[in-house]
Amino acid sequence: QTSEAEVVVFSVPSYACQRRTTLENHNAVLTDALALLAENAELSEEEGRGVAFRRAAAVLKALPRPVTSMTELRGLPCLGDHSLRVIKDILENGASSEAESTKQSERYKALKVLTGIFGVGAKTADRWIREGILGLQQLQESGQTLNRAQQAGLEHYDDLNQPVTKADADVISEIVERAVVSVLPGAQMTLIGGFRRGKLSGHDVDFLITHPEEGREVGLMPKVVSWLESQGFLLYQKTTRNSYLESKDGPGRPSSNMDRFERCFSIFKLTEKERRRTKHPETATENGLRTVSTPEPDPHTGHKLWRAVRVDLVVSPISQFAFALLGWTGSKLFERELRRWAGHERNMSLSSHALYDNKQRIYLRATSEEEIFAHLGLEFIPPSERNT
Numbered sequence: 448q449t450s451e452a453e454v455v456v457f458s459v460p461s462y463a464c465q466r467r468t469t470l471e472n473h474n475a476v477l478t479d480a481l482a483l484l485a486e487n488a489e490l491s492e493e494e495g496r497g498v499a500f501r502r503a504a505a506v507l508k509a510l511p512r513p514v515t516s517m518t519e520l521r522g523l524p525c526l527g528d529h530s531l532r533v534i535k536d537i538l539e540n541g542a543s544s545e546a547e548s549t550k551q552s553e554r555y556k557a558l559k560v561l562t563g564i565f566g567v568g569a570k571t572a573d574r575w576i577r578e579g580i581l582g583l584q585q586l587q588e589s590g591q592t593l594n595r596a597q598q599a600g601l602e603h604y605d606d607l608n609q610p611v612t613k614a615d616a617d618v619i620s621e622i623v624e625r626a627v628v629s630v631l632p633g634a635q636m637t638l639i640g641g642f643r644r645g646k647l648s649g650h651d652v653d654f655l656i657t658h659p660e661e662g663r664e665v666g667l668m669p670k671v672v673s674w675l676e677s678q679g680f681l682l683y684q685k686t687t688r689n690s691y692l693e694s695k696d697g698p699g700r701p702s703s704n705m706d707r708f709e710r711c712f713s714i715f716k717l718t719e720k721e722r723r724r725t726k727h728p729e730t731a732t733e734n735g736l737r738t739v740s741t742p743e744p745d746p747h748t749g750h751k752l753w754r755a756v757r758v759d760l761v762v763s764p765i766s767q768f769a770f771a772l773l774g775w776t777g778s779k780l781f782e783r784e785l786r787r788w789a790g791h792e793r794n795m796s797l798s799s800h801a802l803y804d805n806k807q808r809i810y811l812r813a814t815s816e817e818e819i820f821a822h823l824g825l826e827f828i829p830p831s832e833r834n835t
């Protein structure tokens with residue numbers, strides 16, 4: 448029992464981009480509950496509430512050990528009344544009654560199932576729920592018109608709701624690399640998103656493609672997509688062309704947080720054959736042979752020798768590469784906090800394309816992430832410590 452005066456208070460800076468957050472989380476019970484409430488708020492289109500819960504969870508993720516009493520939280524940033532109530536409930540009763548009842552609610556369960564379909568967002572799910580559609584079976588029987596993405600999402604529902612392993616991400620990296628160098632020698636590809644942050648699993652695999660000579664990347668995406676299609680790797684793809692130059696965004700005034708790079712949202716067909724041909728150092732045995740895991744038997748066909756995987760491809764000109772790399776590495780909260788820091792603390796506007804100094808009225812150049820952090824007056828945080 449420590450007296451009040453002896454309680455050591457944690458010291459945590461208020462912006463997530465000022466902190467080092469590794470995958471090691473000493474407060475998972477607390478942050479899981481807050482993440483669930485955040486997710487519920489986001490699915491209910493209450494963005495502000497969602498961000499508040501995410502920021503509170505991020506502060507707890509940055510602590511060096513488990514929280515054991517409310518007094519330890521004194522002076523910590525981003526912990527609002529609501530989040531504090533949730534934490535108190537867990538510390539006193541072992542669980543958050545609000546998180547538990549949310550998890551059990553029909554609405555939350557339906558939102559989860561429906562937004563688990565690729566191509567279905569909170570708005571669509573909400574409309575369907577109001578029409579009495581709570582699950583996949585009801586959706587299929589309802590005769591709702593589904594767009595191409597949603598049809599593919601429904602068709603590959605089980606696979607796409609199965610986490611992607613790092614090993615499978617490596618296999619896909621090799622395929623994308625082959626595609627990129629085949630259609631444009633000298634082009635470069637970088638793994639981004641959660642896997643660049645060192646995560647061992649993810650909901651998709653993200654890649655950024657560029658070429659060291661400015662302009663050579665123009666028209667690259669359709670070629671990469673054709674190559675992948677011709678090899679039978681794509682179950683679905685939707686390519687959006689680059690709209691940065693023609694956009695009406697003023698300097699540092701993007702009309703939304705969506706960037707304007709040429710991009711492709713796709714679903715890959717990853718076969719056992721591809722999994723076998725790619726060497727994984729981490730699964731190599733002493734005699735150099737790989738142990739190949741037997742494929743998961745599919746309940747419908749008996750043996751399905753492939754799985755569907757969501758893959759995002761982005762193409763950036765080399766002049767914007769550092770900004771694209773920083774903007775697409777995540778986490779989503781880390782990105783949001785970087786932009787908030789830039790705007791509120793530095794009077795600058797940061798996007799995945801550029802950094803604009805609103806006071807000097809100039810764009811600040813950068814060829815590396817380190818330079819962008821320096822422009823922002825922030826200590827460099829490596830990708831593995833952006834897991835907010």
Ligand code: CTP
Binds near residue numbers: 705
């Ligand atoms: N991103 C973006 N614009 C989008 C989608 C994503 O800028 N339309 C950025 C996100 O801000 C994030 C990164 O791309 O920084 C990766 O997004 P995503 O794949 O959704 O998340 P991950 O962090 O990779 O997590 P997961 O393992 O669930 O894929």
Ligand code: MN
Binds near residue numbers: 510
């Ligand atoms: Mn630690």
Ligand code: MN
Binds near residue numbers: 640650652
């Ligand atoms: Mn991802």
Ligand code: MN
Binds near residue numbers: 651652653759
């Ligand atoms: Mn993604």
